Amino acid sequence: MKIIIYGTQYGAAKKYAEELSRRTEIPYVSYEEIEDINIYDTIVYIGSLYAGGVQGMKKTMAKYDAGTDKKLIVVTVGLADPTDKENTDHIKGGVKKQLPDGVYEKATVLHLRGAIDYTKLNYKHKTMMGLLVRKAKNLPEEKKNAEVRAMIETYNQVVDFVDYESLSSIIDELR
Ligand SMILES: Cc1cc2nc3c(=O)[nH]c(=O)nc-3n(C[C@H](O)[C@H](O)[C@H](O)COP(=O)(O)O)c2cc1C
Numbered sequence: 436m437k438i439i440i441y442g443t444q445y446g447a448a449k450k451y452a453e454e455l456s457r458r459t460e461i462p463y464v465s466y467e468e469i470e471d472i473n474i475y476d477t478i479v480y481i482g483s484l485y486a487g488g489v490q491g492m493k494k495t496m497a498k499y500d501a502g503t504d505k506k507l508i509v510v511t512v513g514l515a516d517p518t519d520k521e522n523t524d525h526i527k528g529g530v531k532k533q534l535p536d537g538v539y540e541k542a543t544v545l546h547l548r549g550a551i552d553y554t555k556l557n558y559k560h561k562t563m564m565g566l567l568v569r570k571a572k573n574l575p576e577e578k579k580n581a582e583v584r585a586m587i588e589t590y591n592q593v594v595d596f597v598d599y600e601s602l603s604s605i606i607d608e609l610r
Contacts (some may be wrong), residue, residue, distance in 0.1 A: 437609075438475045439463035442491030444560070447549035447597055452481045454599045459609060466491035468521045472499055476563055477506040479605060483549055484513035486563070487529035507542040507563035508608055509534075514589060514596070515582040519545035522582045545604050548596035551589060564590065 441452035449465075456463040461479070472478060472495065480496070482489035489511055491571050501507065509530055515522040523546050531539040556564065568590045571583045579587075 436475050437461045437477040438469070438472075438477075439479045439481065440466050440472070440491075440495060441479070442466045442489065443512075444483060444485070444490060445550075445552070445555060448481050448483040448490065450597055451510070451512060451547055451599075451602065455479065455481070455602050455605060458602065459606060461609075466495045469495060472496070475554070476502075476504060477508075477609070479508045479510060479609070480549075481510040481512060484511050484515075484526065484529075485560075486567075487526070489530060489533060492530075494534040496538065499535060499538060501535075501538050501541050505541075507538065508605060509542050509544045510547055510605060511544070512547045512549040514549060514551060514585050514594075516585060517548055517601075519581040520545075521580050525582065543608055545608065547596065547601050550595040550597050552593045553591045554593065582589050 439452050439456055441448045443449045452463040480492055482492045487602060489509065511526050511530065513526065515526065517523055526546060527544050529546050534542065550587055553561065571579065571587050574583065
């Protein structure tokens, strides 16, 4: 049995989960609603990135039992450009820390690009982004990697990088 679980704050990860479900006919559910994840042999976890954390993943995967014939695909949704290896290495390091011991090694980790609308952010997220961007702007030029530059460039804007064609990497992995 297969399942797509999503963790979102503002909807980008849910949009990807819905479209992936439409294309694969695998049901999708929010991490807040999933009960026993161990009844599935294939799990796609699609979660948006918040300061390196994948929304809802740590809590959801805490009880995951990685049996030999199980497949876990973790998909992150963030603003950082997933074609930049420096970004994805950094994200993967964070994912590893949020999974129970030994699970990361057996999992496939993929990356999608999300969206942000500063007019819709809650107070906490607006404040966090303000602080992060101020800190980022003060970094010496050589320390501003692609992730940091993307954050500065998109600050206070409405950007949408959601691209359903990028779901093909997940669909290939599910074959
Ligand atoms: C407070 C905050 C922290 C964020 N941290 C990251 C991050 O560490 N890496 C990243 O790529 N994107 C980061 N983002 C961007 C979100 O991951 C992006 O907007 C994502 O599409 C949100 O998905 P959602 O609509 O499913 O909640 C952050 C956004 C906010 C508001």
